[in-house]
Amino acid sequence: MDVSAGELMVAQAAREIRDGERVFVGMRLPLIAFVLAKRTHAPNAVGLFELGIVRDEPSPELLYTMGDPPNVAGAVWCARTIDLMGLLQRGDVEAGFIGGAEVDRHGNLNTTAIGTDRAHPTVQLPGSGGGADIASLAHRLIVIMAHDKRRLRERVDFITSPGYGEGGDWRTRVGLPRGGPSVLITTLGVFRFARGEAVLVSYHPSTSVDEIAANTGWTLTVADDVRATELPSVQELRIIREYDPQGFWTRRGTD
Amino acid sequence: MSRASNTDKRLSLAEAVSRFVPDGTSVALGCALEPAIPFAFAHELIRQRRRDLDLIGPISDIAFDQLIGAGCVRSVTAAWIGNVSAGLAHAYRRAMEQGIPRRIEVRDHSNFTIAQALLAGALGAPYIPTRSLLGSDIPRANGTFVASTSPFDGSPLLLIPAITPDVTVIAVQQADSDGNAQLLGPWGVSQEAALAAKAVIVLAEEVVSRDVIGADPNRTIVPALKVIAVVEEPGACHPSPLQGRYGRDHEFFHDYHRATRTAEGFDAWITEWVTGVRDRRDYLRKLGPRWQQLRIPVGGGG
Numbered sequence: 001m002d003v004s005a006g007e008l009m010v011a012q013a014a015r016e017i018r019d020g021e022r023v024f025v026g027m028r029l030p031l032i033a034f035v036l037a038k039r040t041h042a043p044n045a046v047g048l049f050e051l052g053i054v055r056d057e058p059s060p061e062l063l064y065t066m067g068d069p070p071n072v073a074g075a076v077w078c079a080r081t082i083d084l085m086g087l088l089q090r091g092d093v094e095a096g097f098i099g100g101a102e103v104d105r106h107g108n109l110n111t112t113a114i115g116t117d118r119a120h121p122t123v124q125l126p127g128s129g130g131g132a133d134i135a136s137l138a139h140r141l142i143v144i145m146a147h148d149k150r151r152l153r154e155r156v157d158f159i160t161s162p163g164y165g166e167g168g169d170w171r172t173r174v175g176l177p178r179g180g181p182s183v184l185i186t187t188l189g190v191f192r193f194a195r196g197e198a199v200l201v202s203y204h205p206s207t208s209v210d211e212i213a214a215n216t217g218w219t220l221t222v223a224d225d226v227r228a229t230e231l232p233s234v235q236e237l238r239i240i241r242e243y244d245p246q247g248f249w250t251r252r253g254t255d
Numbered sequence: 256m257s258r259a260s261n262t263d264k265r266l267s268l269a270e271a272v273s274r275f276v277p278d279g280t281s282v283a284l285g286c287a288l289e290p291a292i293p294f295a296f297a298h299e300l301i302r303q304r305r306r307d308l309d310l311i312g313p314i315s316d317i318a319f320d321q322l323i324g325a326g327c328v329r330s331v332t333a334a335w336i337g338n339v340s341a342g343l344a345h346a347y348r349r350a351m352e353q354g355i356p357r358r359i360e361v362r363d364h365s366n367f368t369i370a371q372a373l374l375a376g377a378l379g380a381p382y383i384p385t386r387s388l389l390g391s392d393i394p395r396a397n398g399t400f401v402a403s404t405s406p407f408d409g410s411p412l413l414l415i416p417a418i419t420p421d422v423t424v425i426a427v428q429q430a431d432s433d434g435n436a437q438l439l440g441p442w443g444v445s446q447e448a449a450l451a452a453k454a455v456i457v458l459a460e461e462v463v464s465r466d467v468i469g470a471d472p473n474r475t476i477v478p479a480l481k482v483i484a485v486v487e488e489p490g491a492c493h494p495s496p497l498q499g500r501y502g503r504d505h506e507f508f509h510d511y512h513r514a515t516r517t518a519e520g521f522d523a524w525i526t527e528w529v530t531g532v533r534d535r536r537d538y539l540r541k542l543g544p545r546w547q548q549l550r551i552p553v554g555g556g557g
Contacts, residue, residue, distance in 0.1 A: 027339060050366055051288035052441035064340040064505045065316070067289025069496050069551075072440050080442045081288070081313065082374055085367040089386055112363060113351075118396045119361075124351035126337030126344065128393060129314055130366035136387040162390035174390035175411025 003231055005187040006250035007240050008204055009144055010036060011232035012185045016142045017095060020044045024088060024096035024134050028249055029144050031063045032240060033097065039239050048093060050130040052079040062244050085130070088137045091178060096134035099144045101125050102156040105198045105218040106170075107143065107163025107181035109135065110156035118158065128160050135161030140182040147186035153217040164196030171196075188212050190229055197221060202229040263432045264485045268535065271456050271484040272299045276422055279307045279329075283373070283420040283452060285315035286445040288366075289339055290498060291438065292318050293426040293458045295491035295535040301325040302530055311373075311420050313366050313444055316495060317511060320344035321529070323359060324521045330360035332418065334369050340505055341512035346521055355518055363396045368415045370444045375417035376451025384412040423452035426492050427476065428500055429467065430459040434482025437474040440498030449477040456484045458491040460500050490539045490546065501549045 006029060013033035017023055019042040025034045034047050035058040047055045049066040054077035059070045072078060087093055100109035101123075111131055113121035135141050141163075145151060163181050164170055171180055184191040184198055188207045191198040201223045203209055213220045232240065244250050266274070276282060282300075285292045297318045300308065307329040310319055314335040322328050323336075324346025337344045349355040364372070371383040384403070389411055394400040401414040425445050430436040436457045438445060449455045455477055462485065468475060491497075494504035494511075515521040532538045539546050 049441070051290075051443045064503060064508075065289040067287070067441065067496065068503050069290075069440075069498055072290075072498050078439075078441050080370075080446060081366055081444050082370040082447065085370060085387075089367070112392070112396070118363075121351055124343075124348045127333065127335040127363060128365040128391075129335035132365040132391050132393055133367040133387045136389065136391070158396070159390070159392045162388075165390055171390065175386065176389050177386050 003237065004247065004251045005204070006247070006252070007232055007237060008229065009185050009187065010240055010250060011236045012190060012229065013097065013142055013144055014040065014236070016183055017042045017045050021094040022046050022048060022087070022092060024048050024050065024093050024138055025066065026097040026099065026131070026134070027066065027129070028099065030097035031066065032244055032249055034058060035243050036236060036239050040236065048084050048087065050081055050084055052081055052084060053077070054079070054084070062248065064248070085133055088133060091139065093138050095140045095142060096138035097142045097144065098131040098134055098161060100131070100161065102151050102153055103143060103145055103184060104153055104156045104163070106165060106167050106196050107141070107184060107193055107198060108156055108159045108165065109143065109161040109163065110158045112158045112160045114157055116157055132161045135163065136176055136179070138179050141179060143181050143184045145184065145186050147188040147212070147215055149215050149217050152186070152215070164193065167196035188215060199223050200226055202227055204229045205231060264434050264482060265432050265462065266484045266486060268295060268299050268458070268486045268488055269303070271486050272296070272303050275454065275456060275483055276300065276305060278305055281309035281311060281421045283311040283423040283448040285312040285318050286423065286425065286448040287438070287441060287443040288314050289316055290440055290496045291426045291492050292316060292495040293424050293491055294318055294493060294495065295488050296424050296456070296458060297322055298529045298538070300327055301525065311418060311448070313369050314339070317344065317508060320346045321525070323347050323350050324356070324515070325525055325529070326356040328359050330362065332362040332364060332369070334364045334366045338508055338512050341509045345512070345515045349518060362399065363393045365393060368400070369418070370447060371415045372418040373444050373447035373451045375415065376419040377447045380417060382414040382416045384414055386412065388413055418451060420448065420452045422454055422456060423448040424456045424458065425449055425476065426458040426497065427460070428497060429461050429463045430457045430485055431465045431468050431479070432462055432485055433465070434479035434485050435465070435468045435475055436477050436482065437468060437471070438476040439474065442476060446476050449481055452481065454483040455481045456486065457482055458486045458488045460489055460491070460497060462487045488535050490535060493539070493542070493546065493549070500551055502551065504545070504549055
């Protein structure tokens with residue numbers, strides 16, 4: 001079966017949403033993961049979009065941005081960013097999605113700049129958007145990233161979105177009220193977090209633990225029961241492809 | 256019952272920019288995030304060769320990139336500068352990485368903290384405390400936040416100082432000639448930005464009577480008392496969408512991304528779409544049938 005990395009990541013991400021949860025939906029692949037979850041195992045999930053939209057039904061057509069008119073028509077609430085962020089800070093949001101340019105083994109994400117001098121970056125990235133807020137304040141963070149050695153680094157140049165900091169009880173020490181990454185889904189595999197450190201739990205069928213180790217910038221910790229990532233079901237693939245028939249998001253990489 | 260508006264603040268876009276946005280102004284725009292971005296206003300700033308602007312906004316989907324690349328900008332206070340459906344912002348990258356066309360200062364925020372900073376400005380409060388960004392490097396890079404603790408329970412907080420733009424620009428479906436403005440769709444940080452500003456410029460798809468506003472005042476995002484100019488400018492937000500009026504021109508964003516990879520490509524793009532057109536009407540004419548296809552008949556929902 002010809003399954004793109006994007007489709008595999010969307011299916012994995014969708015499974016992280018539980019029925020009835022309030023979910024902060026991010027840009028790009030998460031837009032589709034929310035649709036897939038709603039149409040399969042999580043029909044009662046509610047989507048929150050940071051520009052001020054709450055939906056209990058997914059948008060009927062493909063979204064290029066969360067502000068596209070089809071995401072507004074049929075919404076249950078059009079409001080302000082601060083209303084949605086307030087829900088997040090209060091602890092009313094179970095899960096949130098973000099991506100990043102770089103991540104470290106503690107799940108800290110950089111979307112600000114490559115290089116150590118913020119004023120003179122080697123590569124200027126777009127910035128936080130709402131990502132740092134979701135990482136700070138959601139109960140669970142679902143991270144989606146392209147996988148290569150330059151992106152999965154021992155230390156990131158800049159912590160835009162806090163993961164587990166230096167590990168251990170770091171989040172509590174710095175005063176974050178809750179949360180942290182529960183899963184890191186990449187183009188090669190899936191990591192979960194134990195004591196604030198990433199542990200490889202599955203490798204996508206096209207790759208292997210060795211290949212992932214060779215493409216990861218930290219010394220890999222591998223779960224005892226590591227296995228091949230479950231492919232999307234026929235039904236999941238059908239829903240993904242009906243929603244994104246040209247593969248605009250699912251066949252273009254994850255930059 | 257009909258009531259004349261107190262004052263008629265209607266101006267052309269060119270007049271509004273030349274009278275109220277001198278060099279060195281701090282300007283908030285793009286405050287609804289992806290939709291309702293007043294691109295027509297950004298383009299007029301470029302045509303009038305404004306310099307040393309301090310831009311304020313959450314994400315600004317390529318509007319900030321265009322202003323930075325055209326050399327209009329001294330500093331940016333923002334959470335995200337890029338091209339939402341296409342990728343990185345090339346002109347912003349050139350400015351930060353190579354100082355082309357000039358170096359700019361960046362004050363990093365998140366969407367929450369910029370909303371809180373503008374809310375503080377709207378409330379006349381010096382700051383708003385937050386629990387977001389604790390442990391992030393954004394506070395250090397920003398340099399204006401203060402680490403503190405709650406006087407009530409001792410929990411760690413960041414204090415986000417108020418932002419009060421000189422001018423906030425908002426694009427809406429309808430406003431009356433006095434400036435009472437109604438925005439349908441998500442508001443993002445538009446209301447806080449408008450209330451925090453010293454003055455507001457409204458770009459309205461349509462100027463309506465005072466009675467239309469009064470029939471549904473819950474839809475008013477900012478009242479006329481904050482507004483100094485009303486510009487009736489259909490299509491002001493293209494290529495971003497305006498709910499119920501026109502859709503998003505995705506391909507335009509992607510074309511811009513491809514065309515502006517080099518500084519020369521950027522300059523050619525600006526010549527074609529900004530300095531080479533007289534005004535917004537001319538721009539829409541240049542778009543041709545593509546513009547007609549994006550338009551939604553009024554009352555057609557969507």
